[in-house]
Amino acid sequence: MMKNSQAIYVEDLTKIYTPRRKPPVHAVNGISFTVECGTIFGLLGPNGAGKSTTIKVLTTLTPPTSGKAYVNGFNCIEQPLETRKSLAVVLQQNAFEQFMSVLNNLRTYAQFHHIPRKEANKRITAVLDQFGLYDDRHTHAIDLSGGMRRRLQVAKAFLSGKPVIFLDEATTGLDPINRRTTLQAIQQQASQGTTIILTTHVLDEAEELCDRLVIINEGNIIAEGDVPAIKRLGTPAYSMQLTFKTTGNELREYLKQLNPLHFKFNNTLIDITLQRTHQEILKIIQELNRSYGLVHFEVHSADLEDVFIDLLSQTSEERA
Numbered sequence: 001m002m003k004n005s006q007a008i009y010v011e012d013l014t015k016i017y018t019p020r021r022k023p024p025v026h027a028v029n030g031i032s033f034t035v036e037c038g039t040i041f042g043l044l045g046p047n048g049a050g051k052s053t054t055i056k057v058l059t060t061l062t063p064p065t066s067g068k069a070y071v072n073g074f075n076c077i078e079q080p081l082e083t084r085k086s087l088a089v090v091l092q093q094n095a096f097e098q099f100m101s102v103l104n105n106l107r108t109y110a111q112f113h114h115i116p117r118k119e120a121n122k123r124i125t126a127v128l129d130q131f132g133l134y135d136d137r138h139t140h141a142i143d144l145s146g147g148m149r150r151r152l153q154v155a156k157a158f159l160s161g162k163p164v165i166f167l168d169e170a171t172t173g174l175d176p177i178n179r180r181t182t183l184q185a186i187q188q189q190a191s192q193g194t195t196i197i198l199t200t201h202v203l204d205e206a207e208e209l210c211d212r213l214v215i216i217n218e219g220n221i222i223a224e225g226d227v228p229a230i231k232r233l234g235t236p237a238y239s240m241q242l243t244f245k246t247t248g249n250e251l252r253e254y255l256k257q258l259n260p261l262h263f264k265f266n267n268t269l270i271d272i273t274l275q276r277t278h279q280e281i282l283k284i285i286q287e288l289n290r291s292y293g294l295v296h297f298e299v300h301s302a303d304l305e306d307v308f309i310d311l312l313s314q315t316s317e318e319r320a
């Protein structure tokens with residue numbers, strides 16, 4: 001049953017595309033999840049996993065083949081108008097007025113959404129500041145960098161004042177500065193009660209932002225929970241930075257045969273991620289020190305990216 005505190009309710013959702021003269025595509029295979037109001041929820045998975053399709057069903061852009069989908073308490077299939085009024089969406093395919101300035105893009109969007117002039121000006125000032133777009137407010141959208149354009153799009157969605165916002169890969173591929181600004185703005189918006197659903201195939205974004213997340217692969221949910229819970233699902237993994245006095249082929253071979261998830265050999269500095277228990281990691285470090293002379297080492301529990309690779313390889317092994 002759906003609860004009042006839930007901004008999104010999805011039950012057994014399936015979407016099969018039936019392109020002409022081609023076999024049907026099972027894009028989403030009976031997924032279920034809920035999102036609490038005022039939280040940031042991540043829909044994660046590799047390309048083709050079914051993330052955009054899920055967003056399109058929830059934003060009424062495409063009908064599901066079967067299953068239930070509610071946004072803000074409204075049935076996406078039976079109440080498309082009410083559903084649409086509850087949400088704003090930034091799609092993967094850009095859509096903005098290229099030949100308008102940043103400011104006019106925002107003004108037009110506000111008018112289109114019938115936001116009263118005074119309120120609109122207040123919100124526009126706020127998002128220009130929030131997204132670091134103030135200095136570029138008179139720049140035509142077409143003259144902005146890719147990252148700035150993306151920021152403008154997300155700013156528009158936030159300007160809408162809608163309770164539920166969907167961001168499809170809106171944070172993917174941004175340079176560090178654009179990213180920081182965008183991530184902070186998203187967090188700020190959520191703390192004011194907006195529910196945010198974002199998709200990404202870049203795991204460290206999700207790790208930083210999401211209160212909860214699901215990982216989907218080939219239309220199926222393969223893991224869900226908060227970031228620590230997802231991490232516990234995978235085999236424990238640790239990433240290490242190791243510095244040696246000298247290094248050589250022998251050391252390289254030794255490290256390789258440990259089957260690292262990730263391995264980078266850079267003169268005397270080595271980055272390596274291993275799937276081992278804490279105890280085993282300690283033993284490996286001792287052994288490395290004894291045989292090769294460690295100068296310095298740092299150990300961190302692995303980030304989501306590594307767990308993700310692990311989960312995906314597990315599910316494809318199960319299928320194989």
Ligand SMILES: Nc1ncnc2c1ncn2[C@@H]1O[C@H](COP(=O)(O)OP(=O)(O)O)[C@@H](O)[C@H]1O
Pocket residue numbers: 017018019025026027045046047048049050051052053054
């Ligand atoms: N309009 C469409 N017609 C046919 N197949 C589609 C269509 N849209 C997406 N697909 C297919 O559905 C699957 C899921 O796509 P998508 O939801 O875009 O994944 P993601 O956003 O996770 O990359 C892919 O195999 C994709 O090729």
Ligand SMILES: [Mg+2]
Pocket residue numbers: 051052053092168169
């Ligand atoms: Mg997509």
